[in-house]
Structure formats: structure tokens, C-alpha cells
Amino acid sequence: MAAVFREERGRLLAALVRRFGDLDLAEEVTSEAIEAALVHWPVDGVPPRPGAWLMTTARRKAVDRLRRDQALSTRLAILRVEADRADPSPPVGVDLPDERLQLFFTCAHPALAAEDRGALMLRFLAGLTTPEVARAFLVPRETMAKRLTRAKKKIHSARIPFRVPGADELPSRLPGVLQVLYSIFTEGYAASAGPSLQRLEVAEEAIRLARILRRLLPAEREVAGLLALMLLTHARRDARTGASGELLLLDEQDRALWDRAMISEGAELAAVALTGGPPGPYGVQAAVAALHDEAVDLASTDWAQIVALYDVLMALGPSPVVAVNRAAAVAMRDGEAAGLLLLDELAEEPLLRSYHPYFVARADLLQRLGRLDEAADAYRTALSLAGSEPERAHLRRRLA
């Protein structure tokens, strides 16, 4: 039954934050309302409008709490409660108004520490508990509790607003929200440390959040692009690791294990992202992922098209990481030597010094060119930088 509340929890919390302007208060009464439901519903039956029942219960508890303990409460919240009592009728027509969009923008606010934004989203929008959020980011529970407390304090004390940016601000604020979602996804897709390469439940939370955001902002093509990119990447999850959990690259993966339903959903969304205006970076990355997913093997992949998409991506925002991917695609289109030339040009790039995929790409090309000693050197450098154990196992296997 607790799982049923995952979805409700985020909506309820967002609606309460909107009403009371206080994250702590909203969090406490949301939990209390859900606890009350767990006691009453099994006995009395699930009410016809569960969301409205939870909202009414939570609001009543908020009013009680503020009355009981005036010292704890903020003046702002008291004012909201006064207004709330004057107008106690729940909105007609919808079970629970969806105010989560405001919360997305609050959690991803640039005034918050970058590392706290994803944690806030998992806690307040995905409805994870603090220990679950801690596990998602592989940090001790106490550390995560402190970080969440610090972030909430900043939201409250600096009065970071709960609002959706206006149309003029949206282009500058939306990429921040998407970036937070994508960073949660990549933490699940390629864990930065630890025994497993993928943590599917973390990637799936990111997909779930991206689906919510897509429903809330249906006209924003980059939201479609991000969701497409996640789906087209996640579709390969079962093929990405071998029998002993080691990482398998595209050329080693059993493509029969790829999730076809997820690929077609992702491809449709990618088409949406690329239609009706200049493409954004997530839409373009989704298109690259779609080309991989739709190819039967590495050789028949449309590398020319992939190189062209990386050119678009470089034009949108030059990045050494994109340049590495582009070089690998050029190697497939024009041969290893051409790719290696491009990688060598990037050797001085400071951002790539600690980026192990750069050395993996280099090692791979050197190996295919028969320059085995240099390849082994590059693998060793990559191994000294790689994050999770399966990635390291993969590199050790290549080195051997």
C-alpha cells in the first residue's frame, strides 16, 4: 500500500507547499496524512477521492500544528492558514491539483548547491525517503540528512520562491531542471562508484520524474528530448552487463535483449523533440541514441548521420566530452586512424585528464590499429580513473 502513495505523495506535498509556503511543514503533514490513511483506509475503505481526502487531512493537521505551536511556525505559514480556513473547500473537478511544476523549479533553483538539487527532487518529487535518497547518491544517511536540511533551510530562509518562471525566464531556467533530472539518471545508468555498474531503480526514478515533467510541460520539446534520451539508453539495460556483472560495450551487447517497446516509445519522443524548430542538445543526443538502437549491429549503424548529429551538438555547445564521442564515431565512419588523430588533438584538454572514457576510446583505437603497447598504457590510465567495479573489470579484461 505504501507504494500506492509514492505518486500521491509528490502531488500532495507540492500542493501543500504551494498553500503554506513551507517545505518542512508540508513534509511533516504529508507524512501524517499518509499515516492516517494507512490506519483508516484498510478499516473504512478507500475514499472515493483519495487525493482530496489526503489533502483535507493534511491541511487539517497543518492548521492544528500551527495553532498548537505558534513558536515553531512562520508568520507566513500562519497567514496562509488563516486564508485557508476562510476558504476550506477543495477545488472542484480535480481530485488533487497538480502543483508539482513549481516544485521542480524550486528544487533545481540555481541558488541551491548543485549537489543538493537532485537530492531534493528525489525526496520531494519522487517521494523517496531520506535513506533511499542517500543510497541513490551513495552517501551515508547522516550526510544526506544534513544536506537536505541545509537545502531546506536555504529555501526557507532566503525565500526561494515556489513558482513557475515566466515565459521570458523559462529558456534560461528549464535547462537547469533537465540537467538535474539527467544527473539523477546518469547516476543510475553508470554509478560513479561501487560494486554495480547500473542501479536500475535510480535510473527508473529519473525516468518517472521526466514523465511527470513531460505531462506538465507538453510543449517543451527538450523535455521530450530528455525523456527520449533516457528511454533509448535505458532500453539497453539488460544487455549492458555480462554474466558476472561486467560492463559490455555496444559491439559486445546482445541486441536481442534490448527493450523494443521502450525503443519505439523513445524514438517517437525523439521525433517530437526534433520537429518544429531548431533542436536542443537533449533532442540531438536522443537522435544519436535512436540511431544506435535501431541498427542491427555496429557495422550497419549510420555513422555518417551520427557524426553529423555530433557536429550539431558541438555547434550548440562545444564540449570536450562531445568531441570524444564524435572522434569515436569518425573512427567508425572513416577508419581508426582518422578517429585517433582527432583524439590526439584533444590530449591537452584539461577536462579530459581525469575523464576515463577518453582513455578507453583511445586504447580501443590503438588496439584496433595493432599498437598494443600504447593501447595497454591507455587502458592502464583509464583503469586508474574508472569509477565502478564493473567498469574496472571491463578494462582489466581488455588489458589482458
Next chain:
Amino acid sequence: MKYMLLINAGSVEDQGCEPGEWMTFDKEVREAGVFVSGESLADLVTATAVRVGADGARTVTDGPFAETREVLGGFYVIDVPDLDVALDWAARCPGARGAGSVVVRPIADF
């Protein structure tokens, strides 16, 4: 809610931008009705630091200080609804450009 905008020059030598831009900004802050207070500070070479030790002894030292990289050149206190509005005012401040920065701090409400 009140916020202080702490206007930092990028270095001691940084004289900031045109006085005309500052006058325009100052006028805008006042006319928008958000101005609470604000001052610009005299040159850093005029600064003096005071410290009082555990024994009550007073130590007075001359500024500027070698470790100072950003130099506080002035401040505004504004009264606006939330952080986003305060950040908008900070972004309009001439002190936010070039090597300078404007740090936005909420005024504590006891």
C-alpha cells in the same frame, strides 16, 4: 523580505564602471520602492581593523589586507517579495559586471 546586496569589486585596482550607470541603477532602485538603505564605501586604503583579545587588549591594524581578493565597495538593502526578485536586482547592478560580483544575503529576521 529584506536582502543585502554586497557589491564586491574584483580587485583593489578595479574602479568599477561608469558613474552614470551607478546613478541610473540607484534611481531605479529608489523609484521601484524597494530601496531600504545603501552606501558606497570609501577607498580600501582608508580601512582600519580592530580586534579585541581575550585579555581585553585592543589591536588596531591598517588595511588593506594582503589576503583580500574581493573588495567590498558598497551595499544596498532592498525589500522585495522573494529571492528571485532580489537576484534580478543584483543582476541589474553595475557592480555585477566584469570582474565584480554582487552577493545576495537575506537579512536575518528574529
